[in-house]
Amino acid sequence: MNPPEAPERGWKAEIARRLEQGDGLEFTLAQFAQAVGTAAEDEALREFLDQAIESGGLKKIEAFRCPMPECKKVLSPAGAPYSACPYCLTDYREEGVEVITETFYQLAGETSRDIRWMIVVHGMNSRAKWQEEFSWQIANRLRYSAPVLIYKYGWVTIDVLVCWLHRKLAKRLGERMRIAIAQAEASQRPPRPDIIAHSFGTHLLSMVLTNPDFEDLKFGRVITAGSVIRPDFDWDSLIENGRVEAVLNHVGGKDKPVQVAQFAIPGTGPGGRVGYTARTTINVCAPTFKHSDFFLPENLRAQIADGGLWHNFLTHPLEHFTPEGRLVPVSWKRAPLVIRSATRGLGYAVFAMFAPFSWLRRRLDP
Ligand SMILES: [Zn+2]
Secondary structure, X not given: OOOOOHHHHHHHHHHHHHHHHOOOOEEEHHHHHHHOOOOOOOHHHHHHHHXXXXXXXXXXXXXXXXXXXXXXXEEOHHHOOOOEOOOOOOEHHHHOOOOEEEEEEEEOOOOOOOOOOEEEEOOOOOOOOHHHHHHHHHHHHOOOOOOEEXXXXXXXXXXXXXXXXXXXXXXXXXXXXXXXXXXXXXXXXXXXOEEEEEOHHHHHHHHHHHOHHHOOOOEEEEEEEOOOOOOOOOHHHHHHOOOEEEEEEEEEOOOOHHHHHHHHOOOOOXXXXXXXXXXXXXXXXXXXXXXXXXXXXXXXXXXXXXXXXXXXXXXXXXXHOOOOOEOOOOOOOOOOHHHHHHHHHHHHHHHHHHHHHHHHHHHHOO
């Protein structure tokens, strides 16, 4: 036998599930009763819902329903009282019937959200299979068609060692984003794309976000994976100022490259390992993931599938978003300047030596 409070726990779970998914926020007593496997006459269920109303999370709405069996449409309270049905045009007095009064319950929560369109900014040289896989998965797994722009910046090798090249690449990315946003608006899509950025792509994204020339660009929800953005990056201001709607940072517990990033790439840090310290960001750790594991086909599939972390983050209301593996980062300090300068000095030397080679390679292998 279940303890007496057991059904109520199930009802609470059903409410929590609806709030989390932003789905089924409006329901009749009969619909809810059916969903939790009890009868609409259940006194305890009615009491439970009344209590939820008292505590403010639930609202009761009186609506009306056409009594004609072939119609049964819900009639909005705004048009009451009804002497005839606006849908089937039945005159109720003539037919000798009365409008049915029906109680609806409405949960105070945000509704779920669609993925409108998306820009993916990959890491260095990742012309790998995952880009094809990604477009394919997005097109197949999602219920709606969301165009995906996979931004390519060609073949970068030792170029990552120097700042001015980053600025150039970031500028090009920002300009490309601006064009895509204008195109989206022209084709009646919402102006804010969702973003997925990986590795060096996260650094370029952060440079676009902090460049005053691109202040007009606004984004939806942003996912960073294998991030080399500094853990203390000021996401809070970007979110408060409406530049970015929300940020999910997917951390790989076994990601090594992000830990050395700050010693090789100026302006970067181990965000993909430490997490972001900004209060408004969501850090989630996949303990076994290495730097590029997020994009292995089977992992990618799992993230994008219904109920997957990325899919949930992109579609669910975030007020009730509580993913497993949430990471709360401790504070972070950059490595001492003297060490960063030394390693970077070495970096510039390497760049000076190999730059012609890198240039040649980019020409040959774009
Ligand atoms: Zn009707």
